Amino acid sequence: MIAAHITLLVGLYQWLLGRYGLISKGLPEGTNIMKDKFYRFFLVEHPTGMIISIILITLGYGMAKKQVSDETKFKKAFWYFTFALLVILITVPWPFRQIVGRPLFPGVHS
Numbered sequence: 001m002i003a004a005h006i007t008l009l010v011g012l013y014q015w016l017l018g019r020y021g022l023i024s025k026g027l028p029e030g031t032n033i034m035k036d037k038f039y040r041f042f043l044v045e046h047p048t049g050m051i052i053s054i055i056l057i058t059l060g061y062g063m064a065k066k067q068v069s070d071e072t073k074f075k076k077a078f079w080y081f082t083f084a085l086l087v088i089l090i091t092v093p094w095p096f097r098q099i100v101g102r103p104l105f106p107g108v109h110s
């Protein structure tokens with residue numbers, strides 16, 4: 001829960017003020033975010049997916065406070081966390097992804 005929210009803050013910072021940030025004007029002249037696969041991924045798809053998963057993590061965590069049986073709590077929380085993990089795995093810029101892939105160990109050259 002804490003990790004998810006810290007990552008959200010770091011992500012929001014990168015999204016608005018990072019090197020391709022919406023406010024920091026990092027985009028080259030004439031870039032159409034939705035037409036360019038790279039910018040669409042980092043500025044739209046990745047943030048959307050990650051924010052959805054952080055919402056799911058928050059909802060799953062909130063289950064613990066509900067006045068229902070432990071079994072129901074754990075079952076519901078399990079599914080919230082499972083879907084959150086799935087969305088995270090889908091929207092991470094894995095090294096094998098075309099165009100948006102990032103290295104697992106940046107700066108380490110073979």
Ligand code: HEM
Nearest residue numbers: 007008011012014015018019020042047050051088093102
């Ligand atoms: C569970 C949450 C998140 C995870 C696991 C995650 C993961 C990552 C990873 C692995 C990278 C590539 C880093 C690299 O260069 O090696 C990245 C980049 C980026 N993320 Fe996220 N992220 C998350 C949430 C967010 C959110 C919520 C936003 C925006 C609101 C965001 C915006 C960005 C942006 C703009 C970049 C590109 C930054 C750059 O290369 O300058 N991320 N993220």
